Amino acid sequence: MVSVLEKSRIPDLLEDLSKKYSVAYFQKDKTALSAKGYFFPPQETLFSYLFKNKKLSVSSRSRRKFLLFGLDPIDLEALDQLDEIMTKPKEDYFYLQQRKNSIIVGLAEYPLKVPVTVGDLILEKINENQYRAVALSKIGFDLIKNRNFKIEKNPEITDYPEETNGLRELVKDSEFLSEVVLWSWRTKHPIWDKLGKICLGCGICTYVCPICHCFLVEDRVKLDGSDCARCRLWDACTLNNFAKIAGGKNYRPNQKYRYFNWFYHKFVRAYKEYGKSQCVGCTRCQKYCPAHIDIEKILLEIIKDYKNEKSISA
């Protein structure tokens, strides 16, 4: 017995759901951005402070549950990582408030081989017209009760190939990547000098990345001086002043260091912290980089040289 949803019923389903929840249909091909912004917005107010009576209020979530529909398996994996980052070792209150108020419905264009660990309901494409519903939580089970789902005994199941790419395959061996990236810096691999000159320091790679989570906090005071909003904004470690402290000292004074730090965080520090690369191979960064930097090519180049050196020394 399988619970299935006809592809043609997706709009009806979303309409039904939007009566109860505030629904967003995430369509990867219609935006450069990932879905992280729903929980970690490009800018958000954390606190409001009224100067007159010193009243502090904490931004609260809306009472209505938020349903995010349409994340593919790659973005689900990224969301799972971001959840972990925002939970350990200390909890990010604002992110987790948004997440706890949300329902995630994934949409996979192929039957999943590996179980997904994030979300409430996954819809897996089993043939040209149908998705199979896999509930992952109590809310997920409730969603399947919607009239647009039906129970079928033996639906036709096609084994569509898993969506993958070179980068996605590379990041699977996160232990190896952490070693290679660190090796490339220690041995002064010329690629970092080259990238230091090519990278424009615009931060786009970090904005489109579904896992990058650098931020800064800024106070904004109303023109009449009556209140102040403490806002959190996306920041990027590739921007000029990211590691600059009061008094003017910049701990990463040139682009080479800043660009390497981005790599170092994704592949070395992240591996030490969480045991995996903070990259799921979504390829947004290489698609939207105005300088056409392709991180897969960078990794392949340093891997090639690493292997060469190791084979010579061995």
Place this chain on the structure above:
Amino acid sequence: MKNLYQPEPVKIEKIEVLSSNVKLLRLKKRIDFIPAQFVLAGVWGYGEAPFGIASSPYEKKYFDLMVRDVGAVSSVIHSLKKGDEITIRGPYGNGFPLDFLKGKDVVMVSGGCGIPPIASLIEYFIKNRKNFGRIYLLYGAATPQDILIRNEVSRWQKDIKIFLTVDKPIAGWKGYVGLVTELVKEIHINPLDAVATMCGPGPMTAAVEKILKPLGLPDRRIFVSDERKMHCGIGKCQHCTTGDKYVCLDGPVFNYDQVDKNWD
């Protein structure tokens, strides 16, 4: 779930001018901390900035910050008066490894505005004087007027040996001038059972090479309180990372070899 970003208001009990651009703020609140832990002090409308706590960890009624007028937050703090309010979050970070220091000779090296964590550590030593061997403080400042611990020196000298040095002396200055490498001769420690604790600006590295290393102190037993832009305080925002460490979580105190061999 606790909101770790939410600051608490705290009243300024006393302001003392320590030098042309440094003020001491006494804040009325109990904070339980280890010397070298820091707080994020803030002013609504301006933001927050990290400061090491300068007072004794045994003081239960208040804590002190030394604020150098150098950025947006510290500059507005300088304009405040006694009785005004600022906000506080923390304490954050690890602090000096007090248990490890126990029973050993200690050499403290500090310069300029790097003194707060060291000052707090000195208060801890004085309270537990018998648990430690010989204790030295080497403190350098630009001019005699920039010595932020002027008022404490005579009290501290009863328990620890203090060497003061300045870059530009004035008439009547009785201390040392410049980086005092010959102090190596004045410091009598057992290098096998001694530690160094440091906090201060860049030239401190020279002190390590020219004073601490000749004393026979290995990098592993030199503890440095590092500085970065600690912005969120809880290891999320990435501003204070140094290599694979977060200054706000893993630091600010590191072994010198951790800092020295770090790629950034």
